[in-house]
Amino acid sequence: MVTNPLGLDDSSGLTQPPSAGDIFVNKSFKALTAFFTWATILLLAYIVFKIGSEALPAVSKYGLEFLTSTTWDVNEGKFGILPEIWGTLYSSLLALGLGGFFGIAIAIFLTQDFLPYRVEMVLKNIIELLAAIPSVVYGLWGIFVLIPLLRPMCNFLNTNFGGIPFFSTSLSGPGMFPAALVLSIMILPTVAAISQDAFRAIPLKTKEAAFGMGTTRWEAILRVMIPTASGGIFGALVLGFGRALGETMALAMLIGNSNKISLSLFAPGNTLASLLALNFPEAGNHETSVLMYAACILLLITLLVNIAGAFIIAKTGSGGK
Amino acid sequence: MEATPLSTSPTTQETCNCESVCFVGSEATLPADVALDCQVEKIYYGDFLAVRDSYVPIHKNQITGFIGPSGCGKSTVLKSINRMNDLIRGFRFEGKVHFHGMDIYDKSVDPVSVRRNIGMVFQQPNPFALSIYENVAFGLRLNRFKGDMDEQVEKALRGAAIWDEVKNKLKNNGLSLSGGQQQRLCIARAIATEPRVLLMDEPCSALDPIATRQIEELMIQLKEKYTVAIVTHNMQQAVRVADQTAFFAVDISSGGRTGYLVEMAPTKELFENPQQKLTKEYLHGDFS
Numbered sequence: 001m002v003t004n005p006l007g008l009d010d011s012s013g014l015t016q017p018p019s020a021g022d023i024f025v026n027k028s029f030k031a032l033t034a035f036f037t038w039a040t041i042l043l044l045a046y047i048v049f050k051i052g053s054e055a056l057p058a059v060s061k062y063g064l065e066f067l068t069s070t071t072w073d074v075n076e077g078k079f080g081i082l083p084e085i086w087g088t089l090y091s092s093l094l095a096l097g098l099g100g101f102f103g104i105a106i107a108i109f110l111t112q113d114f115l116p117y118r119v120e121m122v123l124k125n126i127i128e129l130l131a132a133i134p135s136v137v138y139g140l141w142g143i144f145v146l147i148p149l150l151r152p153m154c155n156f157l158n159t160n161f162g163g164i165p166f167f168s169t170s171l172s173g174p175g176m177f178p179a180a181l182v183l184s185i186m187i188l189p190t191v192a193a194i195s196q197d198a199f200r201a202i203p204l205k206t207k208e209a210a211f212g213m214g215t216t217r218w219e220a221i222l223r224v225m226i227p228t229a230s231g232g233i234f235g236a237l238v239l240g241f242g243r244a245l246g247e248t249m250a251l252a253m254l255i256g257n258s259n260k261i262s263l264s265l266f267a268p269g270n271t272l273a274s275l276l277a278l279n280f281p282e283a284g285n286h287e288t289s290v291l292m293y294a295a296c297i298l299l300l301i302t303l304l305v306n307i308a309g310a311f312i313i314a315k316t317g318s319g320g321k
Numbered sequence: 322m323e324a325t326p327l328s329t330s331p332t333t334q335e336t337c338n339c340e341s342v343c344f345v346g347s348e349a350t351l352p353a354d355v356a357l358d359c360q361v362e363k364i365y366y367g368d369f370l371a372v373r374d375s376y377v378p379i380h381k382n383q384i385t386g387f388i389g390p391s392g393c394g395k396s397t398v399l400k401s402i403n404r405m406n407d408l409i410r411g412f413r414f415e416g417k418v419h420f421h422g423m424d425i426y427d428k429s430v431d432p433v434s435v436r437r438n439i440g441m442v443f444q445q446p447n448p449f450a451l452s453i454y455e456n457v458a459f460g461l462r463l464n465r466f467k468g469d470m471d472e473q474v475e476k477a478l479r480g481a482a483i484w485d486e487v488k489n490k491l492k493n494n495g496l497s498l499s500g501g502q503q504q505r506l507c508i509a510r511a512i513a514t515e516p517r518v519l520l521m522d523e524p525c526s527a528l529d530p531i532a533t534r535q536i537e538e539l540m541i542q543l544k545e546k547y548t549v550a551i552v553t554h555n556m557q558q559a560v561r562v563a564d565q566t567a568f569f570a571v572d573i574s575s576g577g578r579t580g581y582l583v584e585m586a587p588t589k590e591l592f593e594n595p596q597q598k599l600t601k602e603y604l605h606g607d608f609s
């Protein structure tokens with residue numbers, strides 16, 4: 001029997017101080033959560049440190065020229081990742097444009113009383129399932145379904161509007177456009193889910209205010225709902241962009257892996273992530289260091305974008321307050 | 322053909338030449354000092370009969386107060402006046418609301434244009450997450466106002482007695498203001514388009530006593546230009562501001578909880594000499 005530290009009479013037996021066992025479980029639980037939190041942080045630090053130190057030889061050898069040069073020749077020992085940086089940003093921006101547009105449109109459709117609540121929830125879950133499809137499946141689908149489907153249209157655009165830089169080459173197989181299209185489908189769930197949260201966070205009184213002013217439904221959405229949710233929407237776009245930057249497998253399968261810089265949507269290109277994935281297996285000691293340098297750059301870009309996104313979401317409270 | 326240059330809706334003109342065609346004659350039956358004549362027969366939410374048989378004329382350039390115990394349908398009647406309740410699923414209105422020579426529940430009338438002509442201020446201050454300026458300019462932009470925007474915004478903010486407090490921070494977010502300021506901003510937003518009638522649903526209930534007094538003074542100023550209908554749960558407030566008072570109560574005799582108008586009279590008359598027993602009891606504080 002534990003003595004009651006407050007010295008209270010416990011004749012009714014209805015109040016008891018926590019037992020020694022309760023206190024032990026509570027303390028170990030605290031210690032355990034603290035341990036895992038710190039372990040995660042240490043692991044992250046260790047990864048960054050390890051990649052950084054492996055990259056160091058290449059950093060000191062190639063310096064900033066690594067970022068601006070365009071050749072990648074293992075035999076001559078020349079390395080530059082400008083085409084990969086370009087390809088990473090270009091494919092991600094294209095995907096952001098497409099996926100962002102449709103993601104926001106879906107968020108509006110699923111939150112602004114176009115559908116009964118149950119149907120909204122079913123559709124919301126189906127769209128979130130898109131995020132559960134493995135990257136390699138997207139890649140296969142892209143190769144065997146999407147590219148053959150797109151090729152006639154792309155080549156039509158190339159033959160008739162080849163003067164426009166975006167259409168200046170034909171699509172012979174893998175290329176920027178199919179890669180960006182698949183990428184946009186992959187970021188769609190992220191953008192749609194976070195934008196939906198932003199729209200759902202808008203209080204009913206805001207909607208009442210809009211209709212009370214005599215807006216039509218579209219005016220209410222365009223002039224009130226979207227501005228009110230804009231912080232959350234912007235955060236959704238940034239996080240979607242961050243996801244697109246780091247996506248590897250599907251892009252490695254679809255983008256064509258050629259280190260050229262081209263505005264043409266149908267030309268093959270390359271991204272940092274797929275450069276790493278495809279070159280590591282056969283890399284020697286020296287090339288490994290170079291690849292680690294490229295990994296650092298990718299890490300830096302995604303980190304910056306994700307921090308910016310999280311910051312914006314936190315600052316705007318994801319929608320109206 | 323537009324009545325006010327500030328409040329136009331393309332749809333009104335497309336669907337109905339309301340003022341000239343559909344409702345000729347109905348205005349003749351309206352006394353000259355009545356701006357809006359609300360004749361409720363029945364209001365339903367789904368199967369639930371919320372309000373019955375309430376005839377509430379809203380007098381021009383006066384403040385009409387709606388009082389009564391909670392749940393008696395004050396908000397329901399008020400929001401029916403500018404068709405805000407159309408947004409609620411299952412809402413059904415039987416009766417007529419004569420306004421400017423037409424019945425706003427006529428099939429040919431677009432509820433959007435009704436709301437552009439009858440402004441509303443809500444219980445909770447609800448400015449948009451836009452700048453103070455854009456909050457006030459909102460209705461003007463909506464109605465494609467062509468005049469001097471800055472001037473009209475300033476006029477509305479002055480009209481809502483908040484100009485001096487915000488004139489140096491028009492770019493700040495409307496949500497950054499205090500509760501009382503937000504409510505006055507909402508009033509400015511509502512009067513910027515100079516609607517004929519302003520509806521207010523317990524506009525002070527979320528405010529402290531000082532802000533409440535400011536809004537009450539403001540309402541008294543507003544009635545020079547506007548016709549105001551206000552719901553209040555506070556009888557003293559009705560005495561302080563209302564020229565006419567409508568007393569609603571709940572009828573539980575038939576098993577439901579149906580609200581209805583018990584009596585309506587000039588405020589002084591109603592409070593000093595109520596005609597109905599129920600009104601007397603309510604004003605005495607026998608129930609609330």
Ligand SMILES: Nc1ncnc2c1ncn2[C@@H]1O[C@H](COP(=O)(O)OP(=O)(O)O)[C@@H](O)[C@H]1O
Pocket residue numbers: 366369371390391392393394395396397398409578580
């Ligand atoms: N959206 C709604 N759906 C169903 N019933 C409602 C709704 N709004 C109000 N009611 C009912 O209508 C009656 C009158 O409500 P209300 O007009 O809000 O009363 P008051 O404003 O006088 O307190 C109440 O019984 C209330 O429960």
Ligand SMILES: [Mg+2]
Pocket residue numbers: 395396397552
């Ligand atoms: Mg109410």
